Amino acid sequence: MTAREEILGRIRSALSTVDKTETVVSRDYEQTIEGDLVELFAERVADYRATVVRTAADRLPEAIAEQLAHFGISSVVTPADLPAQWVPHADTDAPPLRVPALDATDGVVTACAVGIAETGTIVLDAGAGQGRRALTLVPDFHLCVVRADQIVGTVPEAIARLDGTRPLTWISGPSATSDIELNRVEGVHGPRILVVVIAGAPEEVPQATRMSSISTP
Amino acid sequence: MTGTWLGMPPFPEAARKALGDTQLRTNLRKATGTIRGKRAAVVAERADWEALRVAGKEIKDRTLHNLDTYLEQLERNVTAAGGVVHWARDAAEANRIVIDLVRAADADEVVKVKSMATQEIELNEALAEAGIAAYETDLAELIVQLGHDRPSHILVPAIHRNRAEIRDIFLREMPGVTEALTDDPAELAAAARAHLRRKFLTAKVAVSGANFAVADSGTLVVVESEGNGRMCLTLPEVLISVVGIEKLVPTWQDLEVMLQLLPRSSTGERMNPYTSTWTGVTPGDGPREFHLILLDNGRTDALADDIGRQALRCIRCSACLNVCPVYERTGGHAYGSVYPGPIGAILTPQLRGVTADEVSPTLPFASTLCGACYEVCPVLIDIPQALVHLRAKAVDAKRGKPSAERAAMRVAQWFFGSSRRLRVAQRLVATGGRVLSRRGRIGRLPGPLKGWSGARDTATPPRRTFRTWWESR
Secondary structure, eight states: OOHHHHHHHHHHHHTTTSOOSOOOOOOOSOOOOOSOHHHHHHHHHHHTTOEEEEEEGGGHHHHHHHHHHHTTOOOEEEOTTSOTTTSTTOEEOSSOOOHHHHHTOOEEEEOOSEEETTTTEEEEOSOTTTOOGGGGTSSSEEEEEEEGGGEESSHHHHHHHSOTTSOEEEEOSSOEEEEETTEEEEOSSSOSEEEEEEEEOTTTOSSOEEEEOOOOO | OOGGGTTOOOHHHHHHHHHTOHHHHHHHHHHHHHHHHHHHHHHHTOTTHHHHHHHHHHHHHHHHHTHHHHHHHHHHHHHHTTOEEEEESSHHHHHHHHHHHHHHTTOSEEEEOOOHHHHHTTHHHHHHHTTOEEEEOSHHHHHHHHTTOOOOSSSOTTTTOOHHHHHHHHHHHSTTOOTTOOSOHHHHHHHHHHHHHHHHHHOSEEEEOOSEEETTTTEEEEEESSSHHHHHHHSSSEEEEEEEGGGEESOGGGHHHHHHHHHHHHTSOSSOSEEEEEESOBTTBSOSEEEEEEEOTTHHHHHTOTTGGGGGGOOOOOHHHHHOHHHHHHOSGGGOSSSOHHHHHHHHHHHHOTTSSSSGGGGGGSOOOOOHHHHHOTTOOOHHHHHHHHHHHHHHHHTTSOOHHHHHHHHHHHHHTOHHHHHHHHHHHHHHHHHHOBTTEEOOOOGGGHHHHTSOOEEOOOSSOHHHHHHHO
16 A cells, blocks of 8 residues: 555544535634725834835836935845836846856845735845745845735735735745744844835825834844 | 663652753753743734634644645645655654655755754754765754754753853864953854854755745745744755644734744743744745655554644744743653654653653653643643643553552542541541641651651641540530
């Protein structure tokens, strides 16, 4: 008997007296939340000690340039399909950079798929403007652009928008650890600096406003 | 069970030793206190927390009650997405599959993401025996590995170490680290980053576990903080994931519950820094080969037990450890298993068998039954109920063998068996009690009663029993 047959057989005999009708899952938890989602998102991302910047959509390239300059990022890589005007002098990841080259790059600028206000999370799904997973992992600085209309309130809303069969990366703040005395310390293996730029409709935000920042580690 | 946990003393013995370690108790009190506060704060933010817990319980029950169907569905979906599914009856079989895969990839080292399943099967030891070096990349696992130590907590295996001890371990074991390293946690984390960087960028094979496996999409999920998980799941050419068969959830939608329950319960965060999900292989993005090893190793035995089965709902958040008054004082090593604390006390005896070794039958007694674990469990595992159930099993397993407790019960049975004998016994107790009594209390007693009476006074039996009073009315 193969291991597969044996394990499935053990399961079936273990469950022989169990009622096999599917347990109904009651989903009485919150599906949506009220209020200014963009504001909440900005607040919650900043809670993780990421830098959050709000800008009008038509000022996006300037806002990105300001942040790159602020953190002293000179070499930048972007996914091949990121709008070229966002970071005019960037290297694109086409053909894909090898890992050592990626490691030698200061930072990466990408878009995202969804932002979750309640948890301050951005989700990348390797879709438009996001590139492959290694791109946002190896460089030490990640600037992620979130359009205001990509922000949803809750985790259930995000799950509904996302395709589970795509490779996803959920990011809530910079890399961190709680392994020393259960205190959170930012900056381990993933990017140590995370900058989230929220791009609103042009009329919404008249000029770039800085929400919060941390000093460079 | 092989080397690492073999010959561990029974819980009471190990606990007594741990209680004498004041440094350990200080470290644990500090760490569990911190995490309890953080968890309470983020849970209080959610008015719908109880509804989430109920949904979490129901999702896992639904999984367990139809486990064969969901496993087959997962297998189909992973295979369709380009992954390879293997099945392992026990630890030895799982380890052999991993070793064969690493050799087939022509590698002699692997990078590892923290995984309870691979701890449970003692994969690192098996790999070492096969000449394959395993590098733990989670900070706490690294501290344990470099310290030649054992894990003592599900989430933070090095919780028993404070920053000064961690600095000493790094100084001793990490090449290139100098006396200039301080015990500032940020500096220690930076040292780990530098130490592992080259390994990540050059490793050919990675081994992981998974927090969840989604049956209807074939998706695997790893929840982490540091980015070591992302490194292992993304950069190597071959990814091997060892996953317990109970880790399934039926649908993609079910993750909306689990991804809210887990981070709040484990690290006390609204969301953990990184969650990665992947389905088979994606050309041009991540590993070229993906192997999923589905592990039984005693889980089907637990599944067959109507009360014990609920332990398989566990999502390994470790909230029950952090609130447990016993765990806080003894630490995790006393439980003699990779799964310490309240959940370990019900999981270990079921996975190994209640009479498998010296430790297992003592674990269901490693609790005050205060119920704090049940109150924080995100999937509503009634740990006290399972503990009592397993206590009965541990006692049943010893039936027929002579013991002092059994002899005492036999004597009691004889006395309680007739009113005449009970009357004699009461008279004897009343007289004997007065002889032993000091100021109305009976203190420490000699012989086999020492264990009970050492910390408890007994009231002196009254001169007149109820019966004699009743008869004299």
